[in-house]
Each structure stands twice: as C-alpha cells, then as structure tokens.
Amino acid sequence: MAEIPAIEAEALVKTFGATVALNGLDLCVPQGGILGLLGPNGAGKTTAVRVLATLLRPDAGRARVLGADVITHAADVRRSIGLTGQYAALDNSLTGRANLVMVGRLSRLSRAEAWARAGELLDRFGLADAGGRAVKTYSGGMRRRLDLAASLIGRPEVLFLDEPTTGLDPRSRAVMWDIIRDLATGGTTLLLTTQYLEEADRLASQVAVIDGGVVVAEGSPDQLKAKAGDDCLTLSLAPGADAALAVAALSAHATGPVAIGAGGRQLTAAVPARDGITTDLVRALDGAGIGVTGITVRRPSLDDVFLALTGRDGPGEQAETTREGEAA
Amino acid sequence: MTTTTIAPPARLDRPRGPRPRRRESRWRRLCWAVSDSLVLTWRSVARIAREPETLMDVTVQPLMFVLLFAYVFGGAIGLPGGGSYHEYLIGGMFGMGIAGSAPGTAVALVADMKEGIIDRFRSLPMSRAAVLLGRTTADLLTQVIGALVIAAAGLAIGWRIHTGPADALAAIGLALLFGYAFTWAGVCLGLVLRSVEAAQQLGFILFLPLTFISNAFVPTQGMPAWLRVVADWNPFSAVAAACRRLFGNPNPSALVHAWPMQHPELATLLWSGALLVVFLPLAVRLYARKQR
Numbered sequence: 001m002a003e004i005p006a007i008e009a010e011a012l013v014k015t016f017g018a019t020v021a022l023n024g025l026d027l028c029v030p031q032g033g034i035l036g037l038l039g040p041n042g043a044g045k046t047t048a049v050r051v052l053a054t055l056l057r058p059d060a061g062r063a064r065v066l067g068a069d070v071i072t073h074a075a076d077v078r079r080s081i082g083l084t085g086q087y088a089a090l091d092n093s094l095t096g097r098a099n100l101v102m103v104g105r106l107s108r109l110s111r112a113e114a115w116a117r118a119g120e121l122l123d124r125f126g127l128a129d130a131g132g133r134a135v136k137t138y139s140g141g142m143r144r145r146l147d148l149a150a151s152l153i154g155r156p157e158v159l160f161l162d163e164p165t166t167g168l169d170p171r172s173r174a175v176m177w178d179i180i181r182d183l184a185t186g187g188t189t190l191l192l193t194t195q196y197l198e199e200a201d202r203l204a205s206q207v208a209v210i211d212g213g214v215v216v217a218e219g220s221p222d223q224l225k226a227k228a229g230d231d232c233l234t235l236s237l238a239p240g241a242d243a244a245l246a247v248a249a250l251s252a253h254a255t256g257p258v259a260i261g262a263g264g265r266q267l268t269a270a271v272p273a274r275d276g277i278t279t280d281l282v283r284a285l286d287g288a289g290i291g292v293t294g295i296t297v298r299r300p301s302l303d304d305v306f307l308a309l310t311g312r313d314g315p316g317e318q319a320e321t322t323r324e325g326e327a328a
Numbered sequence: 329m330t331t332t333t334i335a336p337p338a339r340l341d342r343p344r345g346p347r348p349r350r351r352e353s354r355w356r357r358l359c360w361a362v363s364d365s366l367v368l369t370w371r372s373v374a375r376i377a378r379e380p381e382t383l384m385d386v387t388v389q390p391l392m393f394v395l396l397f398a399y400v401f402g403g404a405i406g407l408p409g410g411g412s413y414h415e416y417l418i419g420g421m422f423g424m425g426i427a428g429s430a431p432g433t434a435v436a437l438v439a440d441m442k443e444g445i446i447d448r449f450r451s452l453p454m455s456r457a458a459v460l461l462g463r464t465t466a467d468l469l470t471q472v473i474g475a476l477v478i479a480a481a482g483l484a485i486g487w488r489i490h491t492g493p494a495d496a497l498a499a500i501g502l503a504l505l506f507g508y509a510f511t512w513a514g515v516c517l518g519l520v521l522r523s524v525e526a527a528q529q530l531g532f533i534l535f536l537p538l539t540f541i542s543n544a545f546v547p548t549q550g551m552p553a554w555l556r557v558v559a560d561w562n563p564f565s566a567v568a569a570a571c572r573r574l575f576g577n578p579n580p581s582a583l584v585h586a587w588p589m590q591h592p593e594l595a596t597l598l599w600s601g602a603l604l605v606v607f608l609p610l611a612v613r614l615y616a617r618k619q620r
Contacts (some may be wrong), residue, residue, distance in 0.1 A: 053451045075453060083451040089444035093375045105367045106454040108360070134378060150448065 004067040006031045006189035012061035021047035023213035036204025037193040044213035045193035053083045082156030092136040107154030121149040141172025161192045230270040232298045238291030361455035368462025385432045386474030390425030394481040411578025418482035420544030423567030426471045426507035430514030431531025437518030438527045471507045490576030499574035509600040512607035519614035547580040560586035566595035
C-alpha cells in the first residue's frame with residue numbers, strides 16, 4: 001500500500017478582500033521529503049503555510065497533513081506539525097528555557113519530559129548558556145534558533161519553516177542551514193518557504209516555484225535548472241594558443257555562437273547540459289595542440305530559472321531590504 | 329467542536345487512508361484544557377515576576393486614587409446620612425480598583441497577537457480556550473494583589489471593617505467575582521483591537537467614565553436626575569454599595585430607591601453573571617474568528 005503523503009494540498013484558494021493569495025495551489029510532499037516553496041514577496045508562500053498549519057481556513061480546496069484534513073481534523077494535524085514563522089513567536093519576557101518548557105507542556109509533554117527536552121534542544125542549538133536569559137536580550141540568530149527549538153520540542157513529524165533565515169546575517173544563516181539539514185537527515189518532513197534561491201538549492205530535494213498563488217514549476221533543483229536551458233562553458237586559453245582553432249573546436253560542441261573576450265584569451269559558449277562534455281572538449285583541444293589554462297561549466301542558477309518562469313529577476317536581492325516580520 | 333461549518337468541495341470528497349486518529353473523550357479534553365490553562369497562567373505569572381512594573385494597574389493606580397480622593401477631593405464631598413468619607417471611599421475602590429486591571433488585559437492580548445505567540449499557540453495541539461482562560465486566571469491573581477493593596481491603603485487612611493470576617497470575605501469575594509467577569513470585557517476589547525496604543529487609550533477612555541458615573545467616589549444624590557438613573561444602575565455602584573454594606577461602612581445608596589441599590593449584593597451577582605454570559609462566549613467567538 002502506498003504511504004500517505006506528509007503534505008497534500010489540492011486546489012487551495014484563499015482571498016483577502018480583493019487580494020488573491022492562493023489561486024488553486026497544489027502541493028504534495030512525501031514523508032521525509034524536503035520541499036522548498038520558492039517565490040517572491042506576496043506569492044502566497046506564507047498563506048500556504050498558514051493554511052497547512054491550520055491557522056487559516058482556505059476558501060476552497062483541500063489540504064491534508066499525514067492524511068488528516070486541516071479543517072475537519074485540525075486537532076490531529078496540530079499533533080503532528082511544528083511551525084516556525086517568519087518572525088519568532090516567543091514570549092520575550094520569559095527566559096529561553098521557560099519558553100521551551102511552556103511550548104513543551106502545551107505540546108502535551110509531561111513536566112519532566114518538557115524540562116529534559118528543553119535542556120536537550122538548548123544544548124543542541126548552542127543556547128545552553130543563554131537559556132536562563134530573557135528572550136528580549138537575544139540576537140536575531142539566537143531568537144530564530146530558539147523559535148525553531150520551540151517548534152521541535154513536541155517532536156513533530158512535519159515541520160513548516162516560513163522563511164527561516166530572512167533577515168539573518170550570513171553566519172547565523174549558515175548555522176540555521178546546518179540545523180535544517182540535520183533535521184532532514186533525521187527523517188522529518190520539511191516544508192520550507194524562502195525568497196532565497198540559494199537556500200532552496202542547498203536545502204530542498206524538491207522545489208516548487210510559486211507565483212500569484214499557484215505553482216508555476218516543480219521539480220528537483222537540477223530539473224528546474226535544466227528547464228532554464230543549456231549550461232554555460234568558459235574556456236581560458238594558454239598564452240600563445242591559437243584562438244581561431246580553439247573557436248572551431250568549441251563550436252563543434254556549442255549550441256550557439258562562441259563569444260570571445262579578455263583580449264582573445266577567453267571563449268564562452270552555451271553547451272548542452274550533459275555529463276562528459278568537458279572531457280570531450282579537453283580531448284579535442286589537446287588533440288589540436290591548443291593549450292588551455294582553465295575550463296568551467298556553470299549550470300544555470302535558480303535565479304535564471306526564476307527569471308525564465310516568472311519573467312522577473314530573482315527576489316534574492318530585494319529580500320535584503322524586506323523588513324523582517326512583514327507578512328507576505 | 330469543529331464539524332461541518334464548511335462543506336469541502338464534493339469532487340475532493342473521497343475516502344482517505346488510515347488516519348485520522350480517534351477523537352479524545354470529553355473528559356480527557358477537559359483535563360487537557362485545565363492543564364493548558366494552568367501552563368498559561370504560569371506563563372503570565374512568570375512574566376509578572378520578571379516585569380513587576382506590569383502590576384502598576386492594580387497597585388500604583390488604586391493607591392493613587394485612594395490618596396487623591398481621600399485627601400484632595402474627599403474633603404469637599406458630603407455624604408447624605410453622614411459618616412467618614414475615607415471609609416466610604418474604600419468600598420468604591422474595591423469595585424473600581426480591582427476591575428481596573430481589565431484595560432491591561434486588553435493590552436496584553438493585543439501584544440500577544442502582535443508578537444505572533446498566539447500563532448504558535450494555535451499551531452499546538454492545545455486547548456483553544458486555554459489561551460483566554462489562562463490569561464483571565466492570571467488576571468484574577470493580580471486582582472487579588474490589587475485587593476490586598478486597597479485594603480492596606482484603606483487601613484492606613486482610617487478605613488475599618490465593622491462587621492465579621494465572613495461579611496468582609498463576602499465583600500472581597502464579590503468584588504473579585506465582578507472584577508473577573510469584567511476582565512472578559514477587556515478580553516473582547518483586546519481581540520477586537522489591532523494596536524497596543526489603541527487598547528491602552530480606548531481602555532482608559534471607556535473605563536474612566538464607566539467608573540466615575542457611579543457611586544464609587546461620590547454619592548449619586550448630587551447628580552442630575554437623568555445621570556442618577558445611569559449611576560444607580562451602573563454595576564460599579566452595585567459593587568461599591570455591596571462592599572460598603574458588608575464592611576459596615578457608610579452607605580448613602582441605602583437611601584436610593586433604585587432596585588440595585590436596595591439589593592446591592594444580589595445586583596453584583598447578577599451583573600457579574602450577565603458580564604460572563606455576554607462576554608465569555610463573545611470572547612471565545614472572537615478568538616475563533618481570528619483564524620479566518
């Protein structure tokens with residue numbers, strides 16, 4: 001018998017006044033999968049997470065978490081999920097430890113269990129020393145880690161991470177990434193929304209690009225990149241190498257014209273995305289006696305994919321200026 | 329219970345896998361609701377321990393009113409039937425000073441919504457009512473502190489209990505019951521408003537006239553006839569008159585023919601019940617509506 005998907009959404013629609021946040025969203029994440037929900041501000045990412053986490057009622061469509069309907073069986077859904085929102089949902093006046101114990105107790109752990117688990121998570125997320133301090137004294141990175149710890153305290157099978165690194169400095173972001181990867185290896189199903197293409201690329205096994213409340217593309221990061229077209233190959237010639245011969249050799253593999261730059265020492269061309277193409281090219285150049293100092297192949301980035309799919313630049317750069325905590 | 333409020337589109341209505349799990353019994357759910365409420369009560373109390381300044385509305389504020397009215401205005405206020413104004417004042421303070429934590433309840437709820445912690449609570453398998461029950465229970469505890477402060481301030485300015493301990497406890501119990509019921513009005517206000525500032529200001533704007541147009545500080549006999557009707561039927565007048573009667577303090581309202589002034593204890597009970605019947609379900613409704 002086929003396993004129940006961890007997360008299923010069918011034709012979800014949600015409008016706020018005149019704004020259509022979700023416009024027939026479909027999603028499916030198998031148990032243990034990591035789906036990156038990628039989209040610009042206002043694409044409907046946060047609304048999707050809030051519907052799946054039983055915080056919002058969809059206008060139409062259906063969603064289930066581990067087979068339990070988010071509307072009719074919300075209590076069952078809440079028993080199996082953890083949610084980390086765009087801004088840390090913590091009690092600022094309480095200590096980090098008190099926050100975790102509180103959420104643990106509300107997640108139906110016994111008192112002893114809640115305390116033990118709080119200590120364990122504080123250790124694991126490098127917050128052991130800060131555990132006795134009020135949360136309002138925490139840095140942004142610490143708050144996010146504590147928030148994530150709070151959503152993990154009840155050992156959820158499915159975890160929603162809504163822009164877990166928005167507004168964090170690069171170091172804190174790297175720490176969050178490590179933690180998220182650990183969770184994924186532990187078998188937790190993850191749904192991660194992000195505006196950062198790099199983040200989706202690094203963490204997610206599947207990516208759904210969403211725009212205007214619908215999924216516009218879905219697949220593994222590599223599959224999506226393949227959609228954006230060919231790889232880009234750059235060849236650096238050794239001094240004294242015959243540029244004309246090199247152009248001829250490269251043209252044989254290229255899918256388009258060869259561009260010459262850096263005073264005739266650098267050639268660039270689009271090549272088909274297939275393994276072994278560099279080996280073939282190096283052999284051909286070697287056979288023709290053309291000296292080469294470097295050869296690089298760049299897969300299109302998710303930025304390129306994003307551009308191809310939405311007709312807009314990737315949101316990565318804008319994201320920096322977005323105020324943290326602003327709902328999409 | 330969450331059933332059949334929204335019918336899912338028929339085309340998606342097909343049999344599912346082995347889940348959902350069996351529903352919990354009513355009794356177990358009730359146990360969890362109590363446990364969750366206690367956890368959230370503990371949360372609010374722990375907050376107060378860390379930020380005692382949040383207690384000002386039940387400590388400094390009543391103290392200020394006691395001193396202002398005892399020493400600034402009190403000398404100019406005559407009591408029909410005679411008696412000490414200082415003794416008269418404290419009954420009014422038990423009504424006003426204890427219920428005075430309600431605007432703070434509204435502010436705290438708005439702040440919780442803003443901080444996103446309510447979202448966290450909603451995503452947990454906890455009782456929904458617990459968020460409101462925990463909050464109001466913690467507020468009741470602060471109201472007990474308020475009652476102690478008012479009693480201490482009263483004793484300091486010459487207020488005395490002239491009846492037995494049973495009557496005195498009944499008076500304080502009535503004031504706390506009314507204060508608790510009134511807190512639910514604060515909960516509703518907090519669930520309707522969106523900014524902390526609005527809650528602070530509106531709480532004050534609504535609360536002051538409500539308490540001042542009563543016999544809490546000034547006997548109603550001197551008011552214009554139409555206002556007197558309002559004041560004599562104001563629940564704060566009933567609480568104040570009930571406390572004065574039970575403490576054996578001067579109670580000019582005994583001379584007023586309005587029904588609540590003739591039966592202030594019963595009127596306080598009825599008013600408290602009415603507040604709970606109206607605002608408790610409304611609060612639960614407003615809270616549930618926040619989901620959509």
